[in-house]
Amino acid sequence: MLSKAVFLALVPAVLAVDHPVTVGENGGLTFTPNQILAYIGDTITFTFVSKNHTVTTTNFSGAVCPPPAGGVGVNGWDSGFLPVVGTTMPQFVYTVVDTAPHFAACMQGGGSHCRAGMTFALNPTEDMTFDEFNANAEAS
Ligand SMILES: *[C@@H]1O[C@H](CO)[C@@H](O)[C@H](O)[C@H]1NC(C)=O
Ligand SMILES: *[C@@H]1O[C@H](CO)[C@@H](O)[C@H](O)[C@H]1NC(C)=O
Numbered sequence: 001m002l003s004k005a006v007f008l009a010l011v012p013a014v015l016a017v018d019h020p021v022t023v024g025e026n027g028g029l030t031f032t033p034n035q036i037l038a039y040i041g042d043t044i045t046f047t048f049v050s051k052n053h054t055v056t057t058t059n060f061s062g063a064v065c066p067p068p069a070g071g072v073g074v075n076g077w078d079s080g081f082l083p084v085v086g087t088t089m090p091q092f093v094y095t096v097v098d099t100a101p102h103f104a105a106c107m108q109g110g111g112s113h114c115r116a117g118m119t120f121a122l123n124p125t126e127d128m129t130f131d132e133f134n135a136n137a138e139a140s
């Protein structure tokens with residue numbers, strides 16, 4: 001049996017959680033769910049289940065669609081294009097490294113997927129909501 005001190009040393013200070021997100025469910029231009037709240041150390045596992053999409057950070061407003069290659073912002077990310085070929089469903093895992101809001105969308109189609117609502121928010125705020133971001137995307 002482990003002593004209490006050893007046992008406590010083995011328990012992480014914060015229990016990291018994985019947040020699964022499905023990309024292209026039922027062949028749609030969607031992230032499911034389209035917004036999540038997560039802590040530093042958590043992971044987001046994006047599973048691509050149809051077509052050929054990306055999850056790429058972009059601006060909250062202004063030039064939203066399409067997101068640029070490499071993504072926007074400090075600690076932004078870009079999965080690159082992850083086509084579903086046969087029965088292989090590619091995954092992209094992002095580890096949360098800050099508490100800032102991050103807004104992402106799909107790059108495919110020169111911005112057409114992004115403008116059609118293929119948008120996603122990590123840690124949106126009262127001032128920067130998912131709905132407002134999505135409206136900015138539609139209008140961009
Ligand atoms: C996925 O989309 C990108 C960008 O349109 C394209 O360059 C690439 O060839 C596509 N991949 C497949 C397997 O269709
Ligand atoms: C995102 O917004 C910043 C700040 O307004 C701007 O400098 C940058 O060019 C924008 N990025 C894109 C891809 O439009």
Ligand SMILES: [Cu+2]
Nearest residue numbers: 053106108113
């Ligand atoms: Cu897409």
